[in-house]
Amino acid sequence: MNTHRERQTVSFEQLEALLRDIFLAHGTSTNVAAILARNCASAERDAAHSHGVFRIPGYVSTLHSGWVDGRAVPLVEDVAAAFIQVDARNGFAQPALAAAAPLAVAKTRDAGSCVVGIHGSHHFGALWLDVEPFAEQGLVALSVVNSMAVVVPHGATKPVFGTNPMAFATPRDGHLPLVFDQATSAMAHGDIKIAAREGRLVPDGIGVARNGQPTRDPKAILEGGALLPFGGHKGSSLALMIEILAAALTGGRFSFEVDWSAHPGAQTPCTGQCVILIDPAKAGSLLGFTQRVERLIATLHDAGQDRLPGDRRHAARARAAREGIALDTHTWNELNAYAEAPGRPTS
Amino acid sequence: MNTHRERQTVSFEQLEALLRDIFLAHGTSTNVAAILARNCASAERDAAHSHGVFRIPGYVSTLHSGWVDGRAVPLVEDVAAAFIQVDARNGFAQPALAAAAPLAVAKTRDAGSCVVGIHGSHHFGALWLDVEPFAEQGLVALSVVNSMAVVVPHGATKPVFGTNPMAFATPRDGHLPLVFDQATSAMAHGDIKIAAREGRLVPDGIGVARNGQPTRDPKAILEGGALLPFGGHKGSSLALMIEILAAALTGGRFSFEVDWSAHPGAQTPCTGQCVILIDPAKAGSLLGFTQRVERLIATLHDAGQDRLPGDRRHAARARAAREGIALDTHTWNELNAYAEAPGRPTS
Numbered sequence: 001m002n003t004h005r006e007r008q009t010v011s012f013e014q015l016e017a018l019l020r021d022i023f024l025a026h027g028t029s030t031n032v033a034a035i036l037a038r039n040c041a042s043a044e045r046d047a048a049h050s051h052g053v054f055r056i057p058g059y060v061s062t063l064h065s066g067w068v069d070g071r072a073v074p075l076v077e078d079v080a081a082a083f084i085q086v087d088a089r090n091g092f093a094q095p096a097l098a099a100a101a102p103l104a105v106a107k108t109r110d111a112g113s114c115v116v117g118i119h120g121s122h123h124f125g126a127l128w129l130d131v132e133p134f135a136e137q138g139l140v141a142l143s144v145v146n147s148m149a150v151v152v153p154h155g156a157t158k159p160v161f162g163t164n165p166m167a168f169a170t171p172r173d174g175h176l177p178l179v180f181d182q183a184t185s186a187m188a189h190g191d192i193k194i195a196a197r198e199g200r201l202v203p204d205g206i207g208v209a210r211n212g213q214p215t216r217d218p219k220a221i222l223e224g225g226a227l228l229p230f231g232g233h234k235g236s237s238l239a240l241m242i243e244i245l246a247a248a249l250t251g252g253r254f255s256f257e258v259d260w261s262a263h264p265g266a267q268t269p270c271t272g273q274c275v276i277l278i279d280p281a282k283a284g285s286l287l288g289f290t291q292r293v294e295r296l297i298a299t300l301h302d303a304g305q306d307r308l309p310g311d312r313r314h315a316a317r318a319r320a321a322r323e324g325i326a327l328d329t330h331t332w333n334e335l336n337a338y339a340e341a342p343g344r345p346t347s
Numbered sequence: 348m349n350t351h352r353e354r355q356t357v358s359f360e361q362l363e364a365l366l367r368d369i370f371l372a373h374g375t376s377t378n379v380a381a382i383l384a385r386n387c388a389s390a391e392r393d394a395a396h397s398h399g400v401f402r403i404p405g406y407v408s409t410l411h412s413g414w415v416d417g418r419a420v421p422l423v424e425d426v427a428a429a430f431i432q433v434d435a436r437n438g439f440a441q442p443a444l445a446a447a448a449p450l451a452v453a454k455t456r457d458a459g460s461c462v463v464g465i466h467g468s469h470h471f472g473a474l475w476l477d478v479e480p481f482a483e484q485g486l487v488a489l490s491v492v493n494s495m496a497v498v499v500p501h502g503a504t505k506p507v508f509g510t511n512p513m514a515f516a517t518p519r520d521g522h523l524p525l526v527f528d529q530a531t532s533a534m535a536h537g538d539i540k541i542a543a544r545e546g547r548l549v550p551d552g553i554g555v556a557r558n559g560q561p562t563r564d565p566k567a568i569l570e571g572g573a574l575l576p577f578g579g580h581k582g583s584s585l586a587l588m589i590e591i592l593a594a595a596l597t598g599g600r601f602s603f604e605v606d607w608s609a610h611p612g613a614q615t616p617c618t619g620q621c622v623i624l625i626d627p628a629k630a631g632s633l634l635g636f637t638q639r640v641e642r643l644i645a646t647l648h649d650a651g652q653d654r655l656p657g658d659r660r661h662a663a664r665a666r667a668a669r670e671g672i673a674l675d676t677h678t679w680n681e682l683n684a685y686a687e688a689p690g691r692p693t694s
Contacts, residue, residue, distance in 0.1 A: 082429035083459020112430025113462040156652035180584040231578025237527040248639040292595040305503035
């Protein structure tokens, strides 16, 4: 992080409004702009920098490439008591999920569980932002999304899988939801990009160069190289499961089928996403469930695990509420330029 | 494996019948004996030795300890369109799942998905055997089960989690289902036990001794030591999710709540299990789905991944069908002794 640079502090609402203006200036509908702006500002607020304003140039470049439809109106199909299918119609994934969410919550409360299968969707945001709102409404949520072929399966020599993250959220009693979000690759793609931008090496075991040899150079991984799964064959099996749930099950593209070669500048994989929702009240009461979760968390603390998944994001969120969101001034000016110029700024 | 010993070849049916006799001789009901015998013989047939006849002394010892009810009749509650709750009533998990399975399949075909939450259940078998039959019926199945506190969470100093495996199965087109089953610990408990029995060291990064120091001695891990999660904080987060899904959600015990100190000889953790079923036909057709899975698998083979999860088990199954199941004669004689003597043999 460029801590030596001059910094600017903005409120969440200021950042959200500026990001909305950017999306609108580059061709999205009002609804899509509102959803993506809130999503991206939330990631920045929670210090999830790899999915915050860092992503704006990629969004803009993709919108200009014609690869994504920033005005797509998703088609939500009520298939069965516990199954919703959504055609994102080559638009972003977040508006597709938002379109299905009220029905998904109602079905889950009624039936006890529900699967939402989204296809034709571009996911370029943080996955935990998709599950946390369901936990805020008292549901347990699990989501997986596939991306583009950048991960070499265990035992293979060529990339097939995406970084294929899995995000999980559960309600707690008297606390913000417990949420985790983790790539099945040894490192998230966004973190590799940030390391490349900052000129840092990545640890051993993260990726290979174009020639298949292990490398610590993030640029070599990004330019013709590939990532490895986390945890050897086990992470690889999870990535495989995620291709099946997010693509085969939804009607979306596999990661290795993403071909944006006709759209220079495109950066958002168009694949599929699966969300599994469960109503924990069905096995007793929501309070009974959340009290049990608290007992588990207290036991983890007693055993010496100080930090739970999501704690750092929630701390950043509280800090942002008190002090605002800090951005370096160069970035803030760049964002303002994106909002003003309808063309594609060169940065 | 004691390949230098004299070996005996038996058919699946012979082995299954002998195991049924053993369970009956040690106090289970006819139904429980039939289900556990089929389960254990299937693991042995598929060369999953850590969950095959190797488990029989543990089953017998647990039955004699009074910790498990081998005659329990599970209570299946039809809670909602896509939610089933099962009280295993301190019996084994497999009869509880078997009691719910026909309703679970019907609900999943009707509603598109279904969650089965089981509590008060003793799971001592291979988890993939719980999901594969659903895939044989055209459903996608995911199951998780927690066990007993033998895994130290990432960043903690004391064990809290079980080995908490996750098993996944999907139908294929013209092939046996694709199935994987993996512990969230760096090694499965059964494999540690086998290493201890055979006097082998385990690799680095698998476990710690009683004093918290890393060790490669499986006996030190089993006797007062603990396992580590696979893949660092990511495997640890999965283990945490599995405690929530298998215990908090079902009404079962957390792994750290298992206390069999009043039942010397008990070896089967009494916790909970969660099964999530999805009907892939709801997003189109079963054939369309399985053909997409075949495309993914063909791509993995093209990328150099020769062996898929479950391939080794299916190869062993085919070999057993041709040649029978090979057991060393000492083991075969021991099993026969278990079936004949109603008391607890010393071996």
